[in-house]
Amino acid sequence: MTKQELLANIRSKNSFLCVGLDTDINKIPAFLLDEQDPILAFNKAIVDATADYCVAYKPNLAFYESQGAKGIVSLEKTVEYIRTNYPDQFIIADAKRGDIGNTSEMYARAIFDYSDFDAVTVAPYMGEDSVKPFLIYPNKWVILLALTSNKGSSDFQLTEDKNGERLFEKVLKTSQKWASDQQMMYVVGATQGSMFSEIRKHAPHHFLLVPGVGAQGGSLKEVVKYGMNEECGLLVNSSRQILYADASKNFAFAAQEEAIKIQEEMKMYLLEWNKTAK
Amino acid sequence: MTKQELLANIRSKNSFLCVGLDTDINKIPAFLLDEQDPILAFNKAIVDATADYCVAYKPNLAFYESQGAKGIVSLEKTVEYIRTNYPDQFIIADAKRGDIGNTSEMYARAIFDYSDFDAVTVAPYMGEDSVKPFLIYPNKWVILLALTSNKGSSDFQLTEDKNGERLFEKVLKTSQKWASDQQMMYVVGATQGSMFSEIRKHAPHHFLLVPGVGAQGGSLKEVVKYGMNEECGLLVNSSRQILYADASKNFAFAAQEEAIKIQEEMKMYLLEWNKTAK
Numbered sequence: 001m002t003k004q005e006l007l008a009n010i011r012s013k014n015s016f017l018c019v020g021l022d023t024d025i026n027k028i029p030a031f032l033l034d035e036q037d038p039i040l041a042f043n044k045a046i047v048d049a050t051a052d053y054c055v056a057y058k059p060n061l062a063f064y065e066s067q068g069a070k071g072i073v074s075l076e077k078t079v080e081y082i083r084t085n086y087p088d089q090f091i092i093a094d095a096k097r098g099d100i101g102n103t104s105e106m107y108a109r110a111i112f113d114y115s116d117f118d119a120v121t122v123a124p125y126m127g128e129d130s131v132k133p134f135l136i137y138p139n140k141w142v143i144l145l146a147l148t149s150n151k152g153s154s155d156f157q158l159t160e161d162k163n164g165e166r167l168f169e170k171v172l173k174t175s176q177k178w179a180s181d182q183q184m185m186y187v188v189g190a191t192q193g194s195m196f197s198e199i200r201k202h203a204p205h206h207f208l209l210v211p212g213v214g215a216q217g218g219s220l221k222e223v224v225k226y227g228m229n230e231e232c233g234l235l236v237n238s239s240r241q242i243l244y245a246d247a248s249k250n251f252a253f254a255a256q257e258e259a260i261k262i263q264e265e266m267k268m269y270l271l272e273w274n275k276t277a278k
Numbered sequence: 279m280t281k282q283e284l285l286a287n288i289r290s291k292n293s294f295l296c297v298g299l300d301t302d303i304n305k306i307p308a309f310l311l312d313e314q315d316p317i318l319a320f321n322k323a324i325v326d327a328t329a330d331y332c333v334a335y336k337p338n339l340a341f342y343e344s345q346g347a348k349g350i351v352s353l354e355k356t357v358e359y360i361r362t363n364y365p366d367q368f369i370i371a372d373a374k375r376g377d378i379g380n381t382s383e384m385y386a387r388a389i390f391d392y393s394d395f396d397a398v399t400v401a402p403y404m405g406e407d408s409v410k411p412f413l414i415y416p417n418k419w420v421i422l423l424a425l426t427s428n429k430g431s432s433d434f435q436l437t438e439d440k441n442g443e444r445l446f447e448k449v450l451k452t453s454q455k456w457a458s459d460q461q462m463m464y465v466v467g468a469t470q471g472s473m474f475s476e477i478r479k480h481a482p483h484h485f486l487l488v489p490g491v492g493a494q495g496g497s498l499k500e501v502v503k504y505g506m507n508e509e510c511g512l513l514v515n516s517s518r519q520i521l522y523a524d525a526s527k528n529f530a531f532a533a534q535e536e537a538i539k540i541q542e543e544m545k546m547y548l549l550e551w552n553k554t555a556k
Binding site: 100 | 300302338340341343344345346347348350351354372374375376377378379380381382384385387388391392393401402403404405406407408409423426427428429430431432433434435437438439440442445448449452489
Protein backbone atom coordinates (compact mmCIF):
# COMPACT_ATOMS: atom_id res chain seq x y z
CA MET A 1 0.00 0.00 0.00
CA THR A 2 1.31 3.48 -0.81
CA LYS A 3 1.28 6.41 1.58
CA GLN A 4 -1.32 8.09 -0.62
CA GLU A 5 -3.62 5.05 -0.47
CA LEU A 6 -3.29 4.90 3.29
CA LEU A 7 -4.12 8.58 3.57
CA ALA A 8 -7.14 8.14 1.29
CA ASN A 9 -8.42 5.40 3.61
CA ILE A 10 -7.92 7.62 6.64
CA ARG A 11 -9.91 10.40 4.98
CA SER A 12 -12.73 8.18 3.82
CA LYS A 13 -13.14 6.42 7.17
CA ASN A 14 -12.37 9.43 9.33
CA SER A 15 -10.14 7.19 11.34
CA PHE A 16 -6.48 6.55 11.95
CA LEU A 17 -7.17 3.65 14.28
CA CYS A 18 -5.08 0.50 14.16
CA VAL A 19 -6.56 -2.47 15.97
CA GLY A 20 -3.86 -4.57 17.64
CA LEU A 21 -4.62 -8.26 17.37
CA ASP A 22 -2.79 -9.33 20.54
CA THR A 23 -5.02 -12.37 20.72
CA ASP A 24 -4.41 -14.30 23.93
CA ILE A 25 -5.98 -17.75 24.12
CA ASN A 26 -6.35 -17.23 27.89
CA LYS A 27 -8.34 -14.03 27.49
CA ILE A 28 -10.79 -14.75 24.69
CA PRO A 29 -14.39 -15.67 25.62
CA ALA A 30 -14.50 -19.24 26.92
CA PHE A 31 -17.25 -20.38 24.53
CA LEU A 32 -14.87 -19.88 21.59
CA LEU A 33 -12.58 -22.62 22.89
CA ASP A 34 -14.97 -25.16 21.33
CA GLU A 35 -14.10 -23.82 17.87
CA GLN A 36 -11.57 -25.69 15.76
CA ASP A 37 -9.35 -22.60 15.71
CA PRO A 38 -10.48 -20.37 18.58
CA ILE A 39 -7.91 -17.64 17.86
CA LEU A 40 -8.97 -17.36 14.23
CA ALA A 41 -12.65 -17.38 15.18
CA PHE A 42 -12.05 -14.58 17.67
CA ASN A 43 -10.02 -12.54 15.17
CA LYS A 44 -12.61 -12.91 12.42
CA ALA A 45 -15.35 -11.67 14.73
CA ILE A 46 -13.22 -8.75 15.93
CA VAL A 47 -12.27 -7.79 12.36
CA ASP A 48 -15.85 -8.00 11.10
CA ALA A 49 -16.99 -5.82 13.99
CA THR A 50 -14.29 -3.16 13.69
CA ALA A 51 -13.24 -2.94 10.03
CA ASP A 52 -15.53 0.03 9.32
CA TYR A 53 -13.87 2.06 12.05
CA CYS A 54 -10.17 1.40 11.57
CA VAL A 55 -7.63 1.54 8.76
CA ALA A 56 -5.11 -1.00 10.02
CA TYR A 57 -4.70 -4.26 11.91
CA LYS A 58 -1.60 -5.21 13.81
CA PRO A 59 -1.24 -8.86 14.80
CA ASN A 60 1.41 -9.15 17.49
CA LEU A 61 3.42 -12.19 16.44
CA ALA A 62 4.45 -13.17 19.97
CA PHE A 63 0.88 -14.10 20.83
CA TYR A 64 0.67 -16.50 17.88
CA GLU A 65 4.14 -17.94 18.35
CA SER A 66 3.30 -18.78 21.96
CA GLN A 67 0.92 -21.42 20.52
CA GLY A 68 3.58 -23.05 18.35
CA ALA A 69 2.91 -24.07 14.75
CA LYS A 70 -0.87 -24.03 15.19
CA GLY A 71 -0.59 -20.40 16.31
CA ILE A 72 1.22 -19.60 13.08
CA VAL A 73 -1.63 -21.21 11.14
CA SER A 74 -4.08 -18.96 13.03
CA LEU A 75 -1.92 -15.97 12.12
CA GLU A 76 -1.63 -16.89 8.44
CA LYS A 77 -5.39 -17.43 8.20
CA THR A 78 -6.09 -14.15 9.98
CA VAL A 79 -3.96 -12.21 7.50
CA GLU A 80 -5.61 -14.02 4.60
CA TYR A 81 -9.05 -13.29 6.01
CA ILE A 82 -8.37 -9.56 6.35
CA ARG A 83 -6.65 -9.38 2.93
CA THR A 84 -9.58 -11.11 1.20
CA ASN A 85 -12.48 -9.44 2.92
CA TYR A 86 -11.10 -6.00 3.72
CA PRO A 87 -8.49 -5.30 1.04
CA ASP A 88 -8.15 -1.65 2.03
CA GLN A 89 -6.78 -2.51 5.47
CA PHE A 90 -3.08 -1.93 6.18
CA ILE A 91 -1.76 -5.08 7.91
CA ILE A 92 1.23 -4.75 10.23
CA ALA A 93 3.33 -7.66 11.51
CA ASP A 94 4.32 -6.49 14.97
CA ALA A 95 7.47 -8.56 15.15
CA LYS A 96 10.29 -6.26 16.31
CA ARG A 97 12.70 -8.22 14.12
CA GLY A 98 16.26 -7.31 13.11
CA ASP A 99 19.35 -9.44 12.45
CA ILE A 100 22.34 -9.63 10.12
CA GLY A 101 21.52 -9.25 6.42
CA ASN A 102 20.98 -12.84 5.36
CA THR A 103 18.78 -13.45 8.41
CA SER A 104 16.70 -10.30 8.06
CA GLU A 105 16.20 -11.42 4.47
CA MET A 106 14.59 -14.60 5.80
CA TYR A 107 12.37 -12.65 8.20
CA ALA A 108 11.34 -10.44 5.29
CA ARG A 109 10.41 -13.51 3.28
CA ALA A 110 8.33 -14.85 6.18
CA ILE A 111 6.44 -11.59 6.53
CA PHE A 112 6.11 -10.31 2.97
CA ASP A 113 6.38 -13.42 0.79
CA TYR A 114 4.99 -16.22 2.88
CA SER A 115 2.40 -14.00 4.52
CA ASP A 116 1.06 -10.90 2.85
CA PHE A 117 1.62 -8.20 5.45
CA ASP A 118 1.99 -4.56 4.40
CA ALA A 119 4.50 -3.65 7.08
CA VAL A 120 6.75 -5.01 9.80
CA THR A 121 8.07 -3.47 13.00
CA VAL A 122 11.88 -3.63 13.15
CA ALA A 123 14.37 -3.01 15.98
CA PRO A 124 17.25 -0.68 15.01
CA TYR A 125 20.04 -1.96 17.29
CA MET A 126 21.92 -3.84 14.55
CA GLY A 127 21.90 -0.93 12.09
CA GLU A 128 21.51 -0.45 8.37
CA ASP A 129 22.14 -3.92 6.96
CA SER A 130 19.69 -5.41 9.46
CA VAL A 131 16.91 -3.13 8.18
CA LYS A 132 17.57 -2.93 4.44
CA PRO A 133 16.43 -6.45 3.49
CA PHE A 134 12.90 -5.43 4.54
CA LEU A 135 13.03 -2.45 2.20
CA ILE A 136 13.42 -4.24 -1.11
CA TYR A 137 9.71 -5.08 -1.36
CA PRO A 138 7.75 -2.48 -3.34
CA ASN A 139 4.92 -0.85 -1.41
CA LYS A 140 5.85 -2.68 1.77
CA TRP A 141 6.88 -0.78 4.88
CA VAL A 142 9.38 -0.88 7.68
CA ILE A 143 8.15 0.58 10.97
CA LEU A 144 11.30 1.20 12.94
CA LEU A 145 11.37 1.41 16.74
CA ALA A 146 12.28 4.94 17.77
CA LEU A 147 10.85 5.79 21.18
CA THR A 148 8.80 3.02 22.73
CA SER A 149 6.03 3.28 25.30
CA ASN A 150 7.44 1.01 28.01
CA LYS A 151 9.33 1.94 31.15
CA GLY A 152 12.58 0.40 29.88
CA SER A 153 12.59 2.77 26.91
CA SER A 154 14.62 5.14 29.09
CA ASP A 155 17.41 2.58 29.62
CA PHE A 156 19.04 3.19 26.23
CA GLN A 157 16.73 5.20 23.92
CA LEU A 158 17.21 8.42 25.88
CA THR A 159 20.99 8.14 26.19
CA GLU A 160 22.62 11.37 24.99
CA ASP A 161 25.72 11.33 22.85
CA LYS A 162 28.53 13.88 23.04
CA ASN A 163 26.46 16.43 21.14
CA GLY A 164 23.39 15.97 23.30
CA GLU A 165 21.62 13.88 20.67
CA ARG A 166 19.56 11.10 22.18
CA LEU A 167 19.69 7.59 20.76
CA PHE A 168 16.11 7.70 19.45
CA GLU A 169 16.96 10.94 17.64
CA LYS A 170 20.03 9.34 16.11
CA VAL A 171 17.83 6.43 14.99
CA LEU A 172 15.38 8.86 13.39
CA LYS A 173 18.12 10.77 11.60
CA THR A 174 20.30 7.87 10.51
CA SER A 175 17.47 5.70 9.25
CA GLN A 176 16.19 8.45 6.95
CA LYS A 177 19.25 7.76 4.83
CA TRP A 178 17.96 4.22 4.29
CA ALA A 179 14.45 4.96 3.08
CA SER A 180 12.01 7.82 2.63
CA ASP A 181 8.69 8.48 4.34
CA GLN A 182 7.09 6.52 1.50
CA GLN A 183 8.46 3.30 2.92
CA MET A 184 9.37 3.92 6.51
CA MET A 185 7.36 4.79 9.62
CA TYR A 186 8.41 4.97 13.25
CA VAL A 187 7.08 3.47 16.46
CA VAL A 188 6.58 6.24 19.00
CA GLY A 189 4.92 5.41 22.31
CA ALA A 190 1.96 7.49 23.39
CA THR A 191 2.95 7.55 27.03
CA GLN A 192 5.51 10.13 25.99
CA GLY A 193 2.89 12.72 24.79
CA SER A 194 5.02 15.84 24.71
CA MET A 195 7.92 13.95 23.11
CA PHE A 196 5.95 13.96 19.86
CA SER A 197 7.01 17.51 19.16
CA GLU A 198 10.64 16.40 19.55
CA ILE A 199 9.99 13.55 17.15
CA ARG A 200 8.38 15.86 14.61
CA LYS A 201 11.50 18.01 14.53
CA HIS A 202 13.40 15.05 13.12
CA ALA A 203 10.64 13.31 11.17
CA PRO A 204 8.11 15.93 10.10
CA HIS A 205 6.61 13.90 7.24
CA HIS A 206 6.69 10.31 8.44
CA PHE A 207 3.77 8.29 9.65
CA LEU A 208 4.12 7.32 13.29
CA LEU A 209 2.69 4.10 14.69
CA VAL A 210 1.58 4.92 18.19
CA PRO A 211 0.99 2.17 20.74
CA GLY A 212 0.23 2.87 24.35
CA VAL A 213 -3.07 4.74 24.06
CA GLY A 214 -5.59 3.26 26.49
CA ALA A 215 -4.31 0.27 28.48
CA GLN A 216 -0.80 1.73 28.66
CA GLY A 217 -2.09 5.14 29.73
CA GLY A 218 -1.43 7.44 26.76
CA SER A 219 -3.83 10.21 25.76
CA LEU A 220 -5.12 10.45 22.21
CA LYS A 221 -5.63 14.19 22.54
CA GLU A 222 -1.95 14.73 23.41
CA VAL A 223 -0.78 12.50 20.58
CA VAL A 224 -2.84 14.47 18.06
CA LYS A 225 -1.79 17.82 19.50
CA TYR A 226 1.91 17.12 19.21
CA GLY A 227 2.11 14.40 16.58
CA MET A 228 -0.35 15.07 13.75
CA ASN A 229 1.15 16.46 10.57
CA GLU A 230 -0.12 17.74 7.22
CA GLU A 231 -0.93 14.20 6.03
CA CYS A 232 -2.33 13.05 9.38
CA GLY A 233 0.87 11.08 9.93
CA LEU A 234 -0.55 8.96 12.73
CA LEU A 235 -1.69 5.39 13.14
CA VAL A 236 -2.84 5.01 16.72
CA ASN A 237 -3.04 1.47 17.98
CA SER A 238 -5.46 0.07 20.52
CA SER A 239 -5.37 -3.59 21.46
CA ARG A 240 -6.60 -4.74 24.85
CA GLN A 241 -9.20 -1.98 25.25
CA ILE A 242 -10.97 -3.21 22.12
CA LEU A 243 -10.27 -6.96 22.13
CA TYR A 244 -11.22 -7.61 25.72
CA ALA A 245 -13.98 -5.05 26.21
CA ASP A 246 -16.31 -7.92 27.12
CA ALA A 247 -15.72 -11.61 27.80
CA SER A 248 -19.25 -12.83 27.00
CA LYS A 249 -20.92 -13.82 23.71
CA ASN A 250 -21.30 -10.09 23.32
CA PHE A 251 -17.56 -9.54 22.87
CA ALA A 252 -17.61 -8.47 19.21
CA PHE A 253 -20.35 -5.93 19.76
CA ALA A 254 -18.49 -4.55 22.78
CA ALA A 255 -15.29 -4.36 20.70
CA GLN A 256 -17.19 -2.48 18.02
CA GLU A 257 -18.50 0.00 20.57
CA GLU A 258 -14.96 0.65 21.80
CA ALA A 259 -13.69 1.07 18.25
CA ILE A 260 -16.51 3.51 17.46
CA LYS A 261 -15.76 5.50 20.60
CA ILE A 262 -12.14 5.95 19.51
CA GLN A 263 -13.07 6.55 15.88
CA GLU A 264 -15.52 9.30 16.86
CA GLU A 265 -12.83 11.06 18.83
CA MET A 266 -10.49 10.68 15.85
CA LYS A 267 -13.14 12.05 13.49
CA MET A 268 -13.40 15.15 15.61
CA TYR A 269 -9.64 15.71 15.42
CA LEU A 270 -9.60 15.01 11.69
CA LEU A 271 -12.39 17.55 11.11
CA GLU A 272 -10.43 20.18 12.95
CA TRP A 273 -7.32 19.16 11.05
CA ASN A 274 -8.81 19.31 7.59
CA LYS A 275 -12.18 20.73 6.68
CA THR A 276 -12.18 18.55 3.58
CA ALA A 277 -12.38 15.38 5.70
CA LYS A 278 -15.95 14.15 5.63
CA MET B 279 21.29 -25.93 32.02
CA THR B 280 23.51 -24.28 34.63
CA LYS B 281 26.79 -22.54 33.88
CA GLN B 282 28.61 -25.32 35.71
CA GLU B 283 26.96 -28.00 33.55
CA LEU B 284 27.84 -26.10 30.40
CA LEU B 285 31.43 -25.78 31.51
CA ALA B 286 31.58 -29.51 32.33
CA ASN B 287 30.43 -30.27 28.80
CA ILE B 288 33.07 -27.98 27.35
CA ARG B 289 35.75 -29.74 29.36
CA SER B 290 34.63 -33.23 28.54
CA LYS B 291 34.29 -32.54 24.82
CA ASN B 292 37.24 -30.19 24.50
CA SER B 293 35.00 -27.96 22.49
CA PHE B 294 33.17 -24.68 22.80
CA LEU B 295 31.65 -24.98 19.35
CA CYS B 296 28.04 -24.01 18.72
CA VAL B 297 26.61 -25.25 15.43
CA GLY B 298 24.22 -22.71 13.94
CA LEU B 299 21.25 -24.40 12.33
CA ASP B 300 20.54 -21.71 9.70
CA THR B 301 18.86 -24.30 7.56
CA ASP B 302 17.92 -22.87 4.19
CA ILE B 303 15.63 -25.00 2.03
CA ASN B 304 17.39 -23.55 -1.03
CA LYS B 305 20.83 -24.65 0.10
CA ILE B 306 20.33 -28.18 1.42
CA PRO B 307 21.26 -31.11 -0.86
CA ALA B 308 18.60 -31.55 -3.54
CA PHE B 309 18.00 -35.25 -2.86
CA LEU B 310 16.60 -34.34 0.58
CA LEU B 311 13.71 -32.48 -1.02
CA ASP B 312 11.99 -35.86 -1.52
CA GLU B 313 11.77 -36.28 2.25
CA GLN B 314 8.49 -35.49 3.97
CA ASP B 315 10.25 -32.79 6.04
CA PRO B 316 13.50 -31.95 4.24
CA ILE B 317 14.62 -29.39 6.81
CA LEU B 318 14.17 -31.81 9.69
CA ALA B 319 15.94 -34.59 7.76
CA PHE B 320 18.86 -32.27 7.06
CA ASN B 321 19.05 -31.10 10.68
CA LYS B 322 18.94 -34.64 12.07
CA ALA B 323 21.82 -35.70 9.83
CA ILE B 324 23.85 -32.60 10.74
CA VAL B 325 23.21 -33.08 14.45
CA ASP B 326 24.09 -36.79 14.36
CA ALA B 327 27.31 -35.96 12.51
CA THR B 328 28.43 -33.09 14.73
CA ALA B 329 27.10 -33.74 18.26
CA ASP B 330 30.36 -35.27 19.48
CA TYR B 331 32.28 -32.15 18.52
CA CYS B 332 30.08 -29.33 19.77
CA VAL B 333 28.34 -28.31 22.98
CA ALA B 334 25.52 -26.22 21.56
CA TYR B 335 23.09 -25.86 18.65
CA LYS B 336 21.60 -22.59 17.57
CA PRO B 337 18.61 -22.74 15.24
CA ASN B 338 18.10 -19.35 13.63
CA LEU B 339 14.36 -18.82 13.81
CA ALA B 340 14.16 -16.66 10.69
CA PHE B 341 15.04 -19.60 8.48
CA TYR B 342 12.16 -21.67 9.88
CA GLU B 343 9.68 -18.81 9.89
CA SER B 344 10.37 -18.18 6.21
CA GLN B 345 8.61 -21.52 5.57
CA GLY B 346 5.47 -20.57 7.51
CA ALA B 347 3.77 -22.98 9.90
CA LYS B 348 5.45 -26.04 8.42
CA GLY B 349 8.82 -24.42 9.13
CA ILE B 350 7.81 -24.05 12.76
CA VAL B 351 6.97 -27.76 12.84
CA SER B 352 10.48 -28.50 11.48
CA LEU B 353 11.92 -26.29 14.21
CA GLU B 354 9.90 -27.87 17.02
CA LYS B 355 10.87 -31.36 15.87
CA THR B 356 14.52 -30.38 15.55
CA VAL B 357 14.60 -29.12 19.15
CA GLU B 358 12.81 -32.26 20.33
CA TYR B 359 15.27 -34.46 18.42
CA ILE B 360 18.31 -32.79 19.98
CA ARG B 361 16.75 -32.75 23.46
CA THR B 362 15.90 -36.46 23.29
CA ASN B 363 19.03 -37.82 21.68
CA TYR B 364 21.69 -35.40 22.90
CA PRO B 365 20.43 -34.14 26.27
CA ASP B 366 23.76 -32.48 27.14
CA GLN B 367 23.50 -30.02 24.24
CA PHE B 368 22.72 -26.37 25.00
CA ILE B 369 20.00 -25.26 22.57
CA ILE B 370 19.78 -21.59 21.66
CA ALA B 371 16.82 -19.93 19.94
CA ASP B 372 18.47 -17.28 17.80
CA ALA B 373 15.47 -14.99 17.69
CA LYS B 374 16.68 -11.46 18.58
CA ARG B 375 13.36 -10.82 20.30
CA GLY B 376 12.41 -7.97 22.63
CA ASP B 377 9.14 -6.12 23.19
CA ILE B 378 7.04 -4.59 25.99
CA GLY B 379 6.60 -6.82 29.05
CA ASN B 380 3.38 -8.64 28.22
CA THR B 381 4.66 -9.37 24.70
CA SER B 382 8.13 -10.54 25.74
CA GLU B 383 6.26 -12.82 28.15
CA MET B 384 4.57 -14.42 25.14
CA TYR B 385 7.87 -14.81 23.28
CA ALA B 386 9.32 -16.43 26.41
CA ARG B 387 6.42 -18.87 26.49
CA ALA B 388 6.98 -19.74 22.83
CA ILE B 389 10.67 -20.41 23.37
CA PHE B 390 10.83 -21.93 26.86
CA ASP B 391 7.38 -23.43 27.43
CA TYR B 392 6.13 -24.41 24.01
CA SER B 393 9.60 -25.38 22.79
CA ASP B 394 12.31 -26.49 25.19
CA PHE B 395 15.20 -24.19 24.31
CA ASP B 396 17.89 -23.42 26.92
CA ALA B 397 18.47 -19.85 25.79
CA VAL B 398 17.21 -17.05 23.59
CA THR B 399 18.97 -14.13 21.94
CA VAL B 400 17.35 -10.82 22.89
CA ALA B 401 17.74 -7.27 21.50
CA PRO B 402 18.29 -4.62 24.20
CA TYR B 403 16.77 -1.54 22.55
CA MET B 404 13.56 -1.58 24.62
CA GLY B 405 15.34 -1.96 27.95
CA GLU B 406 14.79 -3.78 31.22
CA ASP B 407 11.12 -4.71 31.09
CA SER B 408 11.56 -6.13 27.58
CA VAL B 409 14.26 -8.52 28.83
CA LYS B 410 13.03 -9.53 32.29
CA PRO B 411 10.17 -11.82 31.20
CA PHE B 412 12.79 -14.14 29.69
CA LEU B 413 14.60 -14.32 33.03
CA ILE B 414 11.90 -15.87 35.17
CA TYR B 415 12.58 -19.38 33.88
CA PRO B 416 15.01 -21.31 36.12
CA ASN B 417 18.15 -22.50 34.33
CA LYS B 418 17.15 -20.75 31.12
CA TRP B 419 19.33 -18.04 29.64
CA VAL B 420 19.08 -14.66 27.96
CA ILE B 421 21.83 -13.95 25.43
CA LEU B 422 21.70 -10.20 24.99
CA LEU B 423 22.99 -8.43 21.89
CA ALA B 424 25.99 -6.32 22.82
CA LEU B 425 28.33 -5.85 19.87
CA THR B 426 27.24 -7.65 16.72
CA SER B 427 29.35 -8.86 13.81
CA ASN B 428 27.64 -7.02 10.97
CA LYS B 429 28.62 -3.79 9.28
CA GLY B 430 25.60 -1.92 10.65
CA SER B 431 26.76 -2.60 14.21
CA SER B 432 28.66 0.70 14.01
CA ASP B 433 25.48 2.70 13.29
CA PHE B 434 24.34 2.76 16.92
CA GLN B 435 26.29 0.28 19.04
CA LEU B 436 29.47 2.35 18.95
CA THR B 437 27.82 5.69 19.70
CA GLU B 438 29.58 7.35 22.62
CA ASP B 439 27.65 9.11 25.35
CA LYS B 440 28.79 12.26 27.13
CA ASN B 441 31.24 10.29 29.25
CA GLY B 442 32.74 8.43 26.29
CA GLU B 443 30.84 5.24 27.08
CA ARG B 444 29.72 3.44 23.95
CA LEU B 445 26.21 2.05 23.66
CA PHE B 446 27.35 -1.59 23.75
CA GLU B 447 29.25 -0.82 26.95
CA LYS B 448 26.18 0.74 28.47
CA VAL B 449 24.20 -2.35 27.50
CA LEU B 450 26.80 -4.58 29.18
CA LYS B 451 26.83 -2.51 32.37
CA THR B 452 23.11 -1.81 32.67
CA SER B 453 22.00 -5.36 31.93
CA GLN B 454 24.19 -6.77 34.70
CA LYS B 455 21.72 -5.22 37.12
CA TRP B 456 19.02 -7.45 35.65
CA ALA B 457 20.71 -10.84 35.93
CA SER B 458 24.02 -12.42 36.84
CA ASP B 459 26.44 -14.39 34.68
CA GLN B 460 24.55 -17.50 35.75
CA GLN B 461 21.63 -16.52 33.56
CA MET B 462 22.88 -14.00 31.04
CA MET B 463 25.37 -14.17 28.20
CA TYR B 464 26.21 -11.62 25.50
CA VAL B 465 26.41 -11.75 21.73
CA VAL B 466 29.77 -10.39 20.62
CA GLY B 467 30.71 -10.57 16.97
CA ALA B 468 34.04 -12.15 16.06
CA THR B 469 34.80 -9.70 13.29
CA GLN B 470 35.66 -7.30 16.08
CA GLY B 471 38.58 -9.44 17.43
CA SER B 472 40.42 -6.85 19.50
CA MET B 473 37.14 -5.52 20.91
CA PHE B 474 36.95 -8.63 23.07
CA SER B 475 39.39 -7.14 25.55
CA GLU B 476 37.08 -4.11 25.81
CA ILE B 477 34.16 -6.42 26.40
CA ARG B 478 36.04 -8.35 29.08
CA LYS B 479 36.61 -5.15 31.05
CA HIS B 480 32.87 -4.87 31.50
CA ALA B 481 31.89 -8.53 31.56
CA PRO B 482 34.84 -10.54 32.86
CA HIS B 483 32.84 -13.57 33.94
CA HIS B 484 30.08 -13.88 31.38
CA PHE B 485 29.86 -16.37 28.61
CA LEU B 486 29.97 -14.74 25.19
CA LEU B 487 28.19 -16.16 22.18
CA VAL B 488 30.41 -15.40 19.22
CA PRO B 489 29.03 -15.46 15.69
CA GLY B 490 31.05 -14.38 12.70
CA VAL B 491 33.90 -16.91 12.78
CA GLY B 492 34.36 -18.39 9.31
CA ALA B 493 31.85 -17.18 6.72
CA GLN B 494 31.72 -13.71 8.26
CA GLY B 495 35.52 -13.48 8.46
CA GLY B 496 36.38 -13.61 12.17
CA SER B 497 39.44 -15.45 13.49
CA LEU B 498 39.09 -18.06 16.23
CA LYS B 499 42.61 -17.42 17.44
CA GLU B 500 41.87 -13.73 18.03
CA VAL B 501 38.63 -14.50 19.81
CA VAL B 502 40.39 -16.90 22.17
CA LYS B 503 43.29 -14.54 22.74
CA TYR B 504 41.12 -11.63 23.79
CA GLY B 505 37.91 -13.29 24.87
CA MET B 506 38.61 -16.47 26.83
CA ASN B 507 38.25 -16.20 30.61
CA GLU B 508 38.84 -18.45 33.62
CA GLU B 509 35.76 -20.54 32.84
CA CYS B 510 36.34 -20.58 29.08
CA GLY B 511 33.53 -18.06 28.71
CA LEU B 512 33.09 -18.60 24.98
CA LEU B 513 30.60 -20.30 22.74
CA VAL B 514 31.80 -19.84 19.18
CA ASN B 515 29.23 -20.34 16.50
CA SER B 516 29.74 -21.68 13.03
CA SER B 517 26.82 -22.09 10.65
CA ARG B 518 27.36 -21.97 6.90
CA GLN B 519 30.90 -23.37 6.99
CA ILE B 520 29.60 -26.58 8.57
CA LEU B 521 26.08 -26.88 7.15
CA TYR B 522 26.99 -26.31 3.53
CA ALA B 523 30.45 -27.85 3.39
CA ASP B 524 29.17 -30.20 0.67
CA ALA B 525 25.95 -30.30 -1.35
CA SER B 526 26.06 -34.01 -2.26
CA LYS B 527 24.89 -37.13 -0.40
CA ASN B 528 28.16 -36.73 1.46
CA PHE B 529 26.99 -33.53 3.20
CA ALA B 530 26.83 -34.90 6.75
CA PHE B 531 30.30 -36.40 6.56
CA ALA B 532 31.66 -33.12 5.17
CA ALA B 533 29.92 -31.22 7.97
CA GLN B 534 31.49 -33.57 10.48
CA GLU B 535 34.94 -32.96 9.02
CA GLU B 536 34.44 -29.20 9.31
CA ALA B 537 33.23 -29.54 12.89
CA ILE B 538 36.24 -31.72 13.77
CA LYS B 539 38.59 -29.20 12.23
CA ILE B 540 37.19 -26.43 14.41
CA GLN B 541 37.00 -28.67 17.49
CA GLU B 542 40.65 -29.67 17.12
CA GLU B 543 41.70 -26.05 17.02
CA MET B 544 39.53 -25.41 20.09
CA LYS B 545 41.06 -28.39 21.89
CA MET B 546 44.50 -26.90 21.38
CA TYR B 547 43.41 -23.61 22.90
CA LEU B 548 41.67 -25.37 25.77
CA LEU B 549 44.79 -27.40 26.54
CA GLU B 550 46.84 -24.24 26.70
CA TRP B 551 44.14 -22.65 28.79
CA ASN B 552 43.83 -25.44 31.33
CA LYS B 553 46.16 -28.36 31.73
CA THR B 554 43.36 -30.29 33.41
CA ALA B 555 41.35 -30.31 30.15
CA LYS B 556 41.72 -33.75 28.58
